[in-house]
Amino acid sequence: MDLEEAVERFDKMGKEEITSLCEESYKLLLEEPPLLRLNFERMLVVGDLHGDLESCVKAAKCFEEDEEAGIVFLGDYVDRGLYQIGVINTVLSMKLKNPERVFLLRGNHETPSMNFSYGFLYLLIRRFRKDYEKVYDAYLKVFSEMPFAALLNDSVILLHGGLARSIKRIKDFEEAGKGGVEPEDTRIFETIWNDPSEDIEDFSPNPRGPGIYYFGKNALQSFLKENGLRIMVRSHEPVAKGYEVLFQGSLIIVFSCRFYGIEPAALDLRREEYSFISLG
Incomplete structure (x- = not known):
């Protein structure tokens, strides 16, 4: 499937198709825990897409x-x-086709507060007019059941934003639940919002907004050591090459959206090694 086919098939879906797709996806996601425990010899990891269907299609082809x-x-x-x-x-359709191999985590933009400010809600209003609420409610229902972290091969933690101050053990992810439509639990909120900084050791307030923090190398490496993990993989921030490695190799950033003037990338993660795939 190329970009043109994906636009026709997935971007131009009507409201009935979308609500049906969302309902079936919701049923699958409802059965998944807040923290996914996964075992794969090879895992492809895709960062922020923000409507970049070209990157999405290229990642799907690799998969x-x-x-x-x-x-x-x-x-x-x-x-x-x-x-x-x-x-x-596209990603919901991939999930329905391969539910045991495709995993959809939640980012900070899978929330009404972000959709109101950054375009998704108004896109639906323009496209579906008086029917937009039905379509948007279907998407929100799906967003609210997305897991917010994944543990791969008991050695790699994958999430959107970063380490939360109150997450000390792996089971803290599981005990947090999924947070509903607009997560307020600090464990979830900070996981989808926090950023790394090499200028601090532990945690520091983040200018993104109230309740959001930077986490440093000491905080992350203490968490990894306590839980027997090797690395954390996250997205959330555009980086020039589409990827960046921080904290002496213990943190990988992957970003997959080309609309920031960067080279979009995906992460090809094996048990003992990793590489990066250009989506440009």
């Missing part, structure tokens, strides 16, 4: 070439970009 691989999307499917509807419909 389809290996029948044993899994793929994790780290959230932020909508807002800002050209094909927001196309991206969310």
Whole structure:
């Protein structure tokens, strides 16, 4: 499937198709815990997409070439970009087709507060007019059941934003629940919002807004050591090459949206090694 086909198939879906897709996706996601425990020899990891259907299609092609691989999307499917509807419909369709190999995590833009400010809600209003509420409610129902973290091979933690101050153990993710339509639990909120900083050791307030923090190398490495983990993989911030490695190799950032003037990338994660795939 190329970009043109994806636009026709997924970005131009009608309201009945979308609500049906969302309902079936909701049923699957409802059965998943807040923290996914995954075991794969190879896992593809896709960062923020923000309506970048071209990156989404290229990542899907890489996934389809290996029948044993899994793929994790780290959230932020909508807002800002050209094909927001196309991206969310594509990843939901992938989930329905391969529920045991496709995993959709929640980002900070899978919330009404972000959709109101950054375009997704108004896109739906323009597209569906008087029917927009029905369509948007269907998407919100799906967003509210997305897990917000994944543990791969008991050694890698994957999430959207970063380490939360009150997350000390792996089971803290599981005990937090999923947070509903607009997560307020600090464990979830900070996980989808926090950022790393090499200028601090532990935690420091983040100018993104109230309740959001920077986390430093000491905080992350203490968490990894306490839980027997190797690395954390996150997205949430555009980086020039589409990826960046921080904290002496213990943190990987992957960003998959080209609309920030960067080279979009995905992470090809194996048990003992990793590489990056250009989505440009």
